[in-house]
Amino acid sequence: MTKLSISSLFLILVLSYLSDGANGKVNLKEDDGKLKQLNKPAVKTIQSEDGDIIDCVDIYKQPSFDHPALKNHVIQMKPNFDFKEEKPSRKKESSKLVVSQTWQRSGSCPEGTIPIQRIRREDLLRANSIDEFGRKPKEWSPNQSK
Template sequence: MEKVGFLLFLAMTLCWATLANSVSRKSMNREASEDDDDINRRLRLLNKPAVKSIQSADGDIIDCVDMHKQPAFDHPTLKNHVIQMKPSIKLPSENKATKNESSKLVISQTWQKSGSCPDGTIPIRRSRRQDLLRASSPDQFGKMYHPRSHDHVANSTIDEIGQNVVINGTQVSLPYQKDRSQAMLYTAGYHYIGASGDINLWNPNVDLPDDFTTAQIWLLAGPGDKYESVESGWMVNPKLYGDKQARLFAYWTADGNDATGCFDLTCSGFVQTSSE
C-alpha cells in the first residue's frame, strides 16, 4: 500500500513538473514573440523604403531615402512640414568672398567610396536586428544612457543638478555631468544661428558596454537639468553601432534627455536635408 501511495505521489509530482515546465515554456515563447513583434515594429519605423541602397566597406548599409519620407515626419507636430533647404536669413559666411572655392575641405565617409545618394534623398544607416538587441529595449535604441532621475531631492549635490558658472558676463547653467570625463571650451551669448569648428578625427578605445566617446560641437540653451541642444561631431559608440569605429553623428534633445532626443535619425524630430 505504501509503495502504491509513493508511486501515485511520484506520478503526480511528474505531472505537476511537466505542466509547470509547459506553462513556463509557453510564457517564455510568448515573451520572445512579443519581443520579436516589438523589434519588427521598431525596424519598420526606422528603415524607410529606399530609393537606392549602398553597401559600405565597413559593413554598414546606407539607404538613400526620399527626403520627404524620412523618420522625422513620423512626429505628429511635423505633419505637412515644409522642408527649408536653407536658413531664411543670410549666414555670416555668405557675406565673405571665398578666395578659392576648390580649396574647400571635402568631408568623406567610408560609405561614399561605394556610391552616392541621388538628389532629393538622404542617407540613413540601416538599423538591423542585432543593433536593437544591444539596447535595453527596442524603444530605447538610439537614446542617450541617462542614469538618474530628474526629481531633485533636498540633499542633491551641485554635480547632480548641474552647475552655474559665469561666461562672458552671462550666467550659464551647465548640464548634469556625472559619470563623464571631459574637456570643454565654452562660450556664451544670444541669438546664435549655428556653430562650426574644426575637429580632429581620432579612434579612441572604450572599455565598458555603455561607454561612448565624442569630439563634438554642442549648441545649448536652457537650464542645466532641462536644456535643449543640438550636437554633432565624431563618436565611438559600440552599443549604438556595434563596433569601435569613429562615425559622424548628430544628436538632439528638447528636455535634457528626459523624454526626447536620440542619436542620428533613430527617432522622429530631426530633419535632415543633405544627400551627402
C-alpha cells in the same frame, strides 16, 4: 509539489521565455513590424566597405516626420539670412575632397534624399526593449559616460 505540477510549471516558463524572446528581448513578430516602421523606403542603397547599409530616403519621408508635431512640417532648404563671405586665403588651399564617413567612399545620395543607416534585426535584438530602441535612457545626461 507533485512531479506533474513541477513539469507543468517548467513548461509554462519555457513557453513564456520563447514567446517573449531571450532575456526579455523583442520577439520576431514585433521585430519585423518595428523594422518596417524604422526603415523607410529607399530611393538608393549604398553598401559601405565596413558592412553598413545606407539607405537614401526621400527627405520628406525621413523618420523624424513620423512625429505628430511634424506632420505638416515644411523644410526650409536655404537659410533666410546671408552668411558673411570670407576673404580667400593667400595660401593655395587644396581642392581635394575629404571623405569623413566610410560609407561616402562607396557612393552618395541623390539630391532630395538623406542618408540613413539601415537598422537590422541584430540591432533590435541588442536593445533592452523594442519600445525603447533608439531612445535615450530616462536618466540620461550629456555628461554621462558610456
